[in-house]
């Protein structure tokens with residue numbers, strides 16, 4: 372069967388053809404075409420086309436920093452800057468300064484009020500940023516044009532172009548703008564979620580982390596103290612360490628079964644690091660590690676949280692001769708200067724997948740800390756923690772029984788147990804005013820019931836059906852024996868530990 376063009380293809384073609392016809396007409400309409408070009412040429416004067424246009428492309432997330440820098444730069448004394456917006460007809464690729472000066476293959480452009488895109492420049496504020504504009508500048512260097520070409524429909528990058536100056540002078544202007552972008556970087560000191568756009572570019576978003584107090588992190592005291600000493604202690608003794616020639620850069624790996632509080636602990640740690648630039652990367656966004664690490668270096672002191680690193684352990688980067696993403700990640704950790712105040716926190720529940728890569732690239736992670744299933748004492752504390760907002764009435768004996776029955780569960784399981792106990796109490800007729808041992812026990816029976824295997828697995832409790840007690844029994848769960856639990860011992864032996 373012969374198939375013709377689909378309706379949508381036909382529509383696309385018609386649109387392109389219309390736009391071509393418009394272009395042909397506008398080519399004849401010289402006055403309109405030259406409005407912007409004329410402004411630029413008149414401003415630069417004769418001979419402008421003998422000078423090179425010097426362009427620099429920047430990552431799209433720099434758009435807001437570029438605007439911040441341009442605002443500061445325009446306000447510097449001895450400089451006059453006139454901003455002119457440029458309008459391009461729909462579906463046209465953006466114009467370059469080179470085209471404006473030479474008049475080659477020019478779209479029918481118009482002068483207009485500058486188009487702006489309002490971008491976040493803080494967790495609760497935004498800055499209007501130029502999308503496509505020519506800045507006519509007059510300062511000690513002479514008269515020149517700085518053009519900002521922001522990302523748009525046909526253009527997924529950000530560029531700054533300079534015309535009317537010698538190459539050296541144009542480079543100096545680029546460098547000055549770069550300095551200002553770094554000095555005034557809006558991301559410095561904030562919590563930033565690093566992501567990947569569908570086009571593969573790096574995106575940055577101001578994030579928020581839920582306030583997590585020390586007493587809300589239920590871990591054996593030596594474990595939590597060790598996390599704190601490594602993450603926070605180095606920062607506290609920064610000067611003394613530097614004076615003694617010791618490095619500040621450090622890598623901390625938190626590993627252990629799902630639902631035991633690796634992410635939770637990380638939130639507590641970064642909540643304590645006010646003033647640090649805190650970059651959060653999870654899953655596929657870990658591919659952005661290169662740019663993110665560069666940013667962390669520029670914006671130090673900084674913390675990079677690399678969550679669930681195992682998710683990219685088996686992925687390869689794009690392109691020929693590509694290396695595994697995990698190796699890129701470890702290499703990026705090593706690229707930073709040793710005296711940079713940089714903390715890398717990695718989390719995983721598949722230490723076995725990570726171990727070979729860490730062994731092949733030693734020195735990136737100085738401390739690996741196992742966040743294990745909660746022991747009896749921790750389960751008791753978790754019960755107390757997550758019943759704080761619940762009208763729970765349990766005797767000491769009730770608590771002991773629950774603690775015993777929940778041997779082998781995760782911290783998140785205990786949290787869910789209390790939520791279910793609360794629900795059980797509300798299902799009573801009439802709804803109970805307090806949550807009792809009876810409700811907790813019913814919730815526990817339900818969660819431990821063999822029919823709830825998937826729920827249990829979602830909560831991170833062992834998914835080997837034979838290891839689970841029959842529904843309703845007073846048995847206890849053995850610790851999880853899934854693949855996520857393999858290799859921790861090995862891992863512990865393979866990473867270099869710093870004393871203390």
Ligand SMILES: Nc1ncnc2c1ncn2[C@@H]1O[C@H](COP(=O)(O)OP(=O)(O)OP(=O)(O)O)[C@@H](O)[C@H]1O
Nearest residue numbers: 587588589628629630631632633634635720782783
């Ligand atoms: N040790 C803990 N102390 C207090 N609460 C905890 C603890 N562990 C887990 N929780 C609770 O359970 C939730 C889920 O835990 P979290 O996301 O930190 O697990 P995780 O170890 O990061 O798991 P995964 O390996 O699946 O990423 C937390 O948001 C917190 O409410």
Ligand SMILES: [Mg+2]
Nearest residue numbers: 633634678718
């Ligand atoms: Mg996690």
